[in-house]
Amino acid sequence: MASSDKPAGPLKQSELEPPQPPGGSVSVGQEMLSKGSSMLQSLNPLKQISHHACTFALYAHDLSRQIETHHYVSRLNQDFLQCAVYDSDTNNAHLIGIEYIVSDRIFETLSPDEQKLWHSHAYEVKSGLMVHPRIPEMVAKPELENIAKTYGKFWCTWQVDRGDKLPMGAPALMMSPQATGVGMVREELLQKRDEYYNICTHAIKGSRVEIEEPEWINPQADYWKQHDGKGFAIDIVPTDMKLRAPFP
Numbered sequence: 603m604a605s606s607d608k609p610a611g612p613l614k615q616s617e618l619e620p621p622q623p624p625g626g627s628v629s630v631g632q633e634m635l636s637k638g639s640s641m642l643q644s645l646n647p648l649k650q651i652s653h654h655a656c657t658f659a660l661y662a663h664d665l666s667r668q669i670e671t672h673h674y675v676s677r678l679n680q681d682f683l684q685c686a687v688y689d690s691d692t693n694n695a696h697l698i699g700i701e702y703i704v705s706d707r708i709f710e711t712l713s714p715d716e717q718k719l720w721h722s723h724a725y726e727v728k729s730g731l732m733v734h735p736r737i738p739e740m741v742a743k744p745e746l747e748n749i750a751k752t753y754g755k756f757w758c759t760w761q762v763d764r765g766d767k768l769p770m771g772a773p774a775l776m777m778s779p780q781a782t783g784v785g786m787v788r789e790e791l792l793q794k795r796d797e798y799y800n801i802c803t804h805a806i807k808g809s810r811v812e813i814e815e816p817e818w819i820n821p822q823a824d825y826w827k828q829h830d831g832k833g834f835a836i837d838i839v840p841t842d843m844k845l846r847a848p849f850p
Contacts, residue, residue, distance in 0.1 A: 620689050620696060620762040650676040653745070654691065656795065657732040658787045659756060662775040662826065663835035665784045669763050670795055671756075671776075673701060681705040683752075689762050691735065699776070701756035709753040709820060717822035719834065720753040721778040724815050730806030731779055731787060735799050739809055751816045753823050754778070772836040777826060785827070 639645070651674045661667045672695065673685040683703040688695040709720065726732040727750040734742040756776040760769040779787045792803050826833050 621765050621767045622694070623767050647676070651686070652677055653734060653737070655685075655732055656691070656735055656799070657726050658779050658791060658795075659758070659776040660779060660785065661758070662777045662833040665777070665826070665831075665833075667763060668779075668788060668791060669698075669758075670791060671698070675703075680748075681708050687756065687758075689760075696760055696762050698760040698762060699756060699758040699773070701754050701776075703749070703752050703754045705748075706751050706753065706816060706820075709823070714822055717753075717820060718825045719775060720755045720823045721776075722816075722819045722823045723752050723754060723778060724750045724819060725780055726778055728807070728810055728813060728815060729779075729781070730803045730808075730810060731792075733799070733801065733803075733806060739806065743813070746810070747813055750813055753820075772838050774836070775834050777824065777833070780824065780827065784831075 653675050655673045655675060657671055657673070659669055659671045669689065672688045672691050674688065675683055675685050677683050681704060685701040685703065686697060687699040687701055689698050690696075703723075704720075709717065712720075723732070727746050732746070732749065734745070757773040758776050759773050760766060761771075761774060777785075779785055795801075796803055821828050
């Protein structure tokens with residue numbers, strides 16, 4: 603949990619006021635299409651979003667960079683969830699990435715190389731960092747008990763914290779906060795979130811004492827903790843295209 607020995611300084615301006623992308627106002631024609639689609643199209647995948655969770659994430663290649671994240675969650679089954687991740691819950695929020703979440707049972711079936719890309723959720727839950735805004739803790743508790751035993755793979759596609767007005771470059775792998783050292787969430791980020799939702803993360807932590815932690819967290823997850831701060835980053839390199847064979 604963040605404390606007086608937090609690893610970084612004050613929030614950057616870009617973390618306080620995310621940049622807005624360039625572009626003009628929405629046209630009347632586009633407004634008409636939006637209204638028509640809401641009446642005539644199913645939009646079924648979006649309707650499967652069941653709840654909103656707010657937490658924090660760190661870049662796997664730079665743990666000094668931390669962001670508040672808002673996950674809009676769809677549950678495909680008891681062992682698999684998929685999340686659209688935004689930087690806020692406002693009307694003009696930026697879609698900054700996706701996260702896939704699997705149960706510990708599925709995680710154990712993954713190859714060791716694949717497991718290195720995933721992070722555990724137990725600390726996020728037990729510490730009170732992961733919350734379901736405006737949902738009573740009693741209502742959220744069953745889901746929190748499930749999430750505490752899961753692993754997530756989160757790719758960030760829009761690095762708004764560095765001031766990018768558009769999604770730039772390669773996706774970045776994200777990691778989950780941890781209890782000590784460079785993995786702790788900065789107190790400034792916690793205070794900003796707590797004030798916005800009128801909650802107290804430290805009090806929420808105390809209310810979750812009875813939530814069971816996993817008996818074992820696979821050390822392949824949270825890879826940087828086990829390997830002297832080694833993380834993963836994607837680079838974009840030229841490659842030969844695979845072309846379709848010509849018709850005879």
